[in-house]
Amino acid sequence: MREFRAAWIPTVGNSCWPSKPTLSVAEQKAELIALLDRAAALKLNAVVFQVRPACDALYRSDIEPWSEYLTGAQGKAPSPLYDPLEFAVAEAHKRGLELHAWFNPYRARHFNAKSPVAANHVSRTRPELVRTYGRYLWLDPGEPAVQDYSLRVVLDVVKRYDIDAVHFDDYFYPYEEKGPDGKELPFPDDVSWQRHGAKSGLSRNDWRRRNVDTFIQRVNQAVHAEKPWMKFGLSPFGIWRPGHPPTIKGYDPYEKLYADARKWLVEGWCDYMAPQLYWAIDPPAQSYPVLLKWWAENNPQRRHLWPGINSLKVGDGPTGWKPSEIVRQIELARDITPAAPGVIHWSHSALMKNTDLQLALGREAYRQPALPPAYPWLPNRAPGKPTAKLTVKGQQGTLTWTPAPTGEAFRWVVQVREAGDWKTQILPRGQMALRFETLPEAVAVQGVDRNGHAGPAVVLQKGR
Incomplete structure (x- = not known):
């Protein structure tokens, strides 16, 4: 949103x-x-x-x-x-x-x-x-x-x-x-x-x-x-x-x-x-x-x-x-x-x-988080695709990611699919890890610049 x-x-x-x-x-x-x-x-x-x-x-x-x-x-x-x-x-x-x-x-x-x-x-x-x-x-x-x-x-x-x-x-x-x-x-x-x-x-x-x-x-x-x-x-x-x-x-x-x-x-x-x-x-x-x-x-x-x-x-x-x-x-x-x-x-x-x-x-x-709207007339400095890793321990997992060398993320959008439904979290730029008590079916991470321009997402799927 x-x-x-x-x-x-x-x-x-x-x-x-x-x-x-x-x-x-x-x-x-x-x-x-x-x-x-x-x-x-x-x-x-x-x-x-x-x-x-x-x-x-x-x-x-x-x-x-x-x-x-x-x-x-x-x-x-x-x-x-x-x-x-x-x-x-x-x-x-x-x-x-x-x-x-x-x-x-x-x-x-x-x-x-x-x-x-x-x-x-x-x-x-x-x-x-x-x-x-x-x-x-x-x-x-x-x-x-x-x-x-x-x-x-x-x-x-x-x-x-x-x-x-x-x-x-x-x-x-x-x-x-x-x-x-x-x-x-x-x-x-x-x-x-x-x-x-x-x-x-x-x-x-x-x-x-x-x-x-x-x-x-x-x-x-x-x-x-x-x-x-x-x-x-x-x-x-x-x-x-x-x-x-x-x-x-x-x-x-x-x-x-x-x-x-x-x-x-x-x-x-x-x-x-x-x-x-x-x-x-x-x-x-x-x-x-x-x-x-x-x-x-x-x-x-x-x-x-x-x-x-x-x-x-x-x-x-x-x-x-x-x-x-x-x-x-x-x-x-x-x-x-x-x-x-x-x-x-x-x-x-x-x-x-x-x-x-x-x-x-x-x-x-305000049940769901929201990104501010983008400013199309201001410079687009959307971050590149981050690299991500899901470390599995039993039924739990820890997602970590690293920014791309191009662009700078002001926020991170993390989307998590569980039981077929996607849920969104918006995280500050300094947070690049997320822990799961149960492994999600899939996760996607993308960076957003400070003018709301979103970069490409990296997607990880369970079992792949």
Whole structure:
């Protein structure tokens, strides 16, 4: 089976990991391992891990300060020193999970930040790039130097870490803040507008959209230039614009966030898009399937379309959903995008805390393991045929295999035939042995590269 199965792991505000900024390094590692163990146990195949919440870093960086969400003080390194992103990548890959590094490209300080700003934070090193907006600090997307700065941050991680993808969510220009009088505050970009936009021939709103478009396009090009196999994913607000399709009402990120997500999808400026479809299946006018079908109809480049779904809504008080809602949403994604289905759960906390949801996923939606869909437009580095040996001892056996000299497997697919039925296991690249209590009738082993391209299988049959 092919299906993308992922969950977001937010770090901002200690909302998922680490659970609080006072944890020891050992406790941080234990929490992260528990998250990844749960993802693997539920047969997910990826996690989306937030590494840059607000111009800070959950990794060793020479550009931005350590995040306060790690240690309680921005700029303070974990002690004993370790690199959370390096650790997360290694532990995810041990479990056959992809790790998508999630960046917030423009937010410079969150309203829930408690510690003083570090000396090497961009608001102190490059204050001309930063705007105060309501309760936030925000990089001004209208300044070309902001694009250069955030792109430098992204590429630093792409170059130094074995991540599988770069990921942005829905924060571009900020969601509206209100002043003391309750009125919406304008974003304070008069300086950049006069310097870069006023003579562009565009309206201010169109100029803002172009700023975001240009940055998205630059990141897509730069990531693939550095590592052609790496994925770039976007997770915008779930509605492109009210009235698209006609029954849809509500927030307009095109006008408010200056995010033209349909354009990004139409142009193919990402490898997957995960619109945040946090609505229920019913009522039908403003619903998950109506929106997902609309996005699928506006995908001429056939990029992967994996909706974000609101798993935290399950059991959330009197208006909460039943687990069956999430199972049905997963099934609808399979029906609406059958060639390459998938979803991303918001957030991993729901998969840790909600036992009913865990049981529903394990017994219904995710009974069988799944490989992520392949990316036909990215390089095909499918591994060659491995060599395999089945060592027999009585009625038991041990299967071992060795990679081919060509290509590199990111995962192994092992298919086992017993009583005429084939069963599939998906194993991480470091596991190249499997023990059987009773000898199977046949086994097949094939490698799969990190973009889902499968190589030829070696097949062993009992008694041959």
